[in-house]
Amino acid sequence: MSNGTKKNALAAICGLLFALGLGLGGMTNPLKVQAFLDVLGKWDPSLMFVMGGGIVVGFWAFRAAKRRDHPFWGGDFGWPRSTHIDAQLLAGAAIFGVGWGLTGYCPGPALVALGAGRIGPVVAVSSMVLGMLATQAVIRRRGRTTSVAAARVT
């Protein structure tokens, strides 16, 4: 098996495991997710147990990864470049939370729910992709004007 095929197979297995975990955890049911956010109603803390289970395993894996120069199969770690907490991060997270509360779907469960053959997740995912592309376009344009302005200053 070529290195590329091996890596694609791993990604597919991880995607499948991710769908399995979300379903087992109850996170593919948007009403259950909304019940976690409904702290003044009939609160369902299950989502915290999903996060806890994931982080308990992930903590050790990420600790081991940080101590290595390269992943087991070579190449480099794709660590996020930005480390500072800025207005864009806060605004983005805040906007995401509103959409999450309205639909009960964050990106992972919404994609798994495409398999349900219902219209709701299809609408949620298509609008999500539209929102991503629109925001990417705005960020690119703003980046260009900012660099033009910076060039003028210098």
Next chain:
Amino acid sequence: MMGFTPVGSTLGGLVLGVAISLLILFDGRIAGISGIVGRSFGARGAELSWRLSFLGGLVGGGLLWRLVSPGVFGAASSAGLVTMAIGGFLVGVGTTLGNGCTSGHGLCGISRLSPRSIVATLVFVATGILTVTVTRGRL
């Protein structure tokens, strides 16, 4: 699947933990779903193929759930289609601006103790709670 499910949810979380661990340890990738989707556009070669493979597994897993246990998708819809469209759009905008969602910031970011991800997670959980509290008329 309604009501508190501590055992099933912990089990599900452990499986998610295995998935994010395999991906980071073997191939150095972070299993952040919004990033995997958003950065597929314009990606080529290996950068595109691993993303499509992951997303194929994710949606394929959904199809399997439908065959084995369609109840996992919930008995009723959580929102009307207009709300789905508006909410979905906001999810796309917010995760792109904030560089991550529940998986990238919540699972992977907190696992590696990133202050940025911990703050992002606190913020989106807070506005999520606020949104459900207001739309369900709890105040």
